[in-house]
Amino acid sequence: MALLLKNGHVVDPQTHTGMRFDVKIDGDTIVEVGENLSSDGCEAIDLAGKYLVPGLVDMHVHLREPGYEHKGTIESETRAAVKGGFTGVCSMPNTDPVTDNGTVVEYVKSVAAREGHCHVYPAGACSKGLKGEIIAEMGDMVAHGAVAFTDDGRGIQGAGMMRRCMDYGKMFNKTFLSHCQDEDLVGDGQVNEGVVSTRLGLLGWPAEGEELQIARDIALARLTGAKLHIQHISTARGLELVRAAKAEGLPVTCEVTPHHLFLTEDALDGTYDTRLKMNPPLRTAADAEALIQGVIDGTVDAIATDHAPHAEWEKAREFELAPFGTTGIECALGLVLTNLVKTEKIDLGRMVELMAVKPREILGLDPVKVEVGSIADLTIIDPEATWTVGAEGYESKAVNCAFEGTELTGCATDVFVAGVRKLADGVVC
Amino acid sequence: MFNNHKHLIDISEYSDSELMTILTTAKAFSSVNERAIKKVPTLKGKTIVNMFNEPSTRTRSSFELAEKRLSADTLNFGGSSTSTVKGESLIDTVMTLDAYKIDCIVVRDKHAGAPYIVSQASPAVVIDAGDGKHGHPTQALLDLYSIWERKQDFNGLKVGIVGDIAHSRVCGSLIPALKIMGAEVTVVAPGTLIPAAPEVLGADLVSYCLDDVLPELDVVYMLRIQRERLEGAPFPSLREYHELFGLTKKREKLMKPDAIICHPGPINRGVEFDSYMADHPERSVILDQVYAGICVRMAALYLLLGGADNGLAA
Numbered sequence: 001m002a003l004l005l006k007n008g009h010v011v012d013p014q015t016h017t018g019m020r021f022d023v024k025i026d027g028d029t030i031v032e033v034g035e036n037l038s039s040d041g042c043e044a045i046d047l048a049g050k051y052l053v054p055g056l057v058d059m060h061v062h063l064r065e066p067g068y069e070h071k072g073t074i075e076s077e078t079r080a081a082v083k084g085g086f087t088g089v090c091s092m093p094n095t096d097p098v099t100d101n102g103t104v105v106e107y108v109k110s111v112a113a114r115e116g117h118c119h120v121y122p123a124g125a126c127s128k129g130l131k132g133e134i135i136a137e138m139g140d141m142v143a144h145g146a147v148a149f150t151d152d153g154r155g156i157q158g159a160g161m162m163r164r165c166m167d168y169g170k171m172f173n174k175t176f177l178s179h180c181q182d183e184d185l186v187g188d189g190q191v192n193e194g195v196v197s198t199r200l201g202l203l204g205w206p207a208e209g210e211e212l213q214i215a216r217d218i219a220l221a222r223l224t225g226a227k228l229h230i231q232h233i234s235t236a237r238g239l240e241l242v243r244a245a246k247a248e249g250l251p252v253t254c255e256v257t258p259h260h261l262f263l264t265e266d267a268l269d270g271t272y273d274t275r276l277k278m279n280p281p282l283r284t285a286a287d288a289e290a291l292i293q294g295v296i297d298g299t300v301d302a303i304a305t306d307h308a309p310h311a312e313w314e315k316a317r318e319f320e321l322a323p324f325g326t327t328g329i330e331c332a333l334g335l336v337l338t339n340l341v342k343t344e345k346i347d348l349g350r351m352v353e354l355m356a357v358k359p360r361e362i363l364g365l366d367p368v369k370v371e372v373g374s375i376a377d378l379t380i381i382d383p384e385a386t387w388t389v390g391a392e393g394y395e396s397k398a399v400n401c402a403f404e405g406t407e408l409t410g411c412a413t414d415v416f417v418a419g420v421r422k423l424a425d426g427v428v429c
Numbered sequence: 430m431f432n433n434h435k436h437l438i439d440i441s442e443y444s445d446s447e448l449m450t451i452l453t454t455a456k457a458f459s460s461v462n463e464r465a466i467k468k469v470p471t472l473k474g475k476t477i478v479n480m481f482n483e484p485s486t487r488t489r490s491s492f493e494l495a496e497k498r499l500s501a502d503t504l505n506f507g508g509s510s511t512s513t514v515k516g517e518s519l520i521d522t523v524m525t526l527d528a529y530k531i532d533c534i535v536v537r538d539k540h541a542g543a544p545y546i547v548s549q550a551s552p553a554v555v556i557d558a559g560d561g562k563h564g565h566p567t568q569a570l571l572d573l574y575s576i577w578e579r580k581q582d583f584n585g586l587k588v589g590i591v592g593d594i595a596h597s598r599v600c601g602s603l604i605p606a607l608k609i610m611g612a613e614v615t616v617v618a619p620g621t622l623i624p625a626a627p628e629v630l631g632a633d634l635v636s637y638c639l640d641d642v643l644p645e646l647d648v649v650y651m652l653r654i655q656r657e658r659l660e661g662a663p664f665p666s667l668r669e670y671h672e673l674f675g676l677t678k679k680r681e682k683l684m685k686p687d688a689i690i691c692h693p694g695p696i697n698r699g700v701e702f703d704s705y706m707a708d709h710p711e712r713s714v715i716l717d718q719v720y721a722g723i724c725v726r727m728a729a730l731y732l733l734l735g736g737a738d739n740g741l742a743a
Binding site: 157194195197198199200202203204206270271272301313316317318319320321 | 438439458518519520538540541542543545546561563564598601603624625626628629630
């Protein structure tokens, strides 16, 4: 039976922003958009007071399967994604075995098709085993559905190797998602180098360790012509480099995470809270402010979570021994609504651009629009719902959320993935 | 409890008068250590675990003697037999210790923040005996004690700390403690051994030149250079380090007549100083520091474990 989504306030910068429309879905496709559509033969859902937007895509997610199912599974983390309002996620290749060949890409896709709650777009590794030595079988991975390439988690250390990956891979017209970290400079850095590293006696992870590789990869994008996307950018100067690259006309984009936007190193204190240990680390308030400016002025292309689930016991230990990463996929939308939209720093249209339109564009996915013929990946948002992160637990298998206890306004109530209701009134179906 | 302090982890939570109370209490315990029978019944019936998760001989010995002279029952836990080596988490280890019904855990760990984790996992009093590159509060107390004995007053006292500031747990506690007491602190080292933000610890001045600052200093505190760490070394050779930052007989003429020399030990002759300076009868207080370690640890244990409910609880 067809679905009729009635009275939703449509926000889609690609089409009808700002209008109240009914949207009819048949199968996996939007078949009608307009005012006062007839509900004959339809299951109607009233969306009065809610926003209807193109389904959100989180382009940076660690699903942990295969290999690290104790942290999270494709089932559990796509469940979390749907709860957070996402209709699709781009999965990172640091699995075990590494997603560096067509077989593993196929495995991720098949598990996602069987058990997943939303679309999974696998990113493949640039180098075999994420070792930064030999180019991975990019052609094979593309043939099996890889959408992008990345050595996320570590980054490729050699400039020559990065250049080879980009030169080779550009024939597939995919984007290189770059984790920028100069290992020689960063070493065993734990937190941003400066005030906090000194106070807590932890090795510093200097901003320059990230900025050097951003500069390098921009130079390599210029040299090779390959499409470059800087992941989880965390520093003001790093963003400045991207701004300059864009002004030059280079094919360079970037993403920023909610934790780098809304948390700073000042949150770290003598309690050594390992939920605040992430890579790159939380930076200064000035960096966060610059990132927010980048979100406002368009330098930042996408907001992505770097959702990184870990087992409770892995995080419940000495800071230096705990793994990097925070979960974030369930609260990202609420954080953006509360901290950027409510405060009128950006409007909803810009939010949709950052969390739905641009991620698809960068990953080379078909656009999703609120218009006839588009695939029905849709997110419904209640802008007034107030809730507290973690108060009712998480859908994710993991609980390592840096935002636990944060009070937010706004959340997804419903999610439609290819026309199928996967979240209904806040409950994962 | 000592005032509102349950633990001794972050020395910067203590006020100048509280630190002075610890020093005067240590002074009182000093007399115990000079008796023929070096024991008082103060902590009789209290059980203290010395949980040393990384090798340490001096600090552990000092704590153990302090505990025994206060008549506490002590248990040494750690070394190569620690359960953490067998894969148990710190929290599980602490919960196990706790099941022994203990009163205090003295924690030495190579990871910063470990004492805080212990304090969250156990109701026992926790004393930080050195955590990673973060802190070492009883070392700071014994340094204060040694300086106080010789200088009587901290106000305006100029203390220079020379050496590996960046990787020093001693500095993490000593510099804040000196600032609380009113001293001025200069840190002296090559750039590779200076932390990213020395002012956060309380350093008033950073210098790369020992000769420049030496004439001003009332206290010259030499930090140990780790000889064993050569890969990624922060300076080209011990020879050059000694040449630039070593306290030598030749440099003595730059020092104030009453300037004293401290070192947390173990010392490296020929690196941090020459033997003339290490053994200097008027200036070197290095062995006084070792003795002070017993006294201040007795004081800290007494103040934290004794206090109001010292004796039979109601």
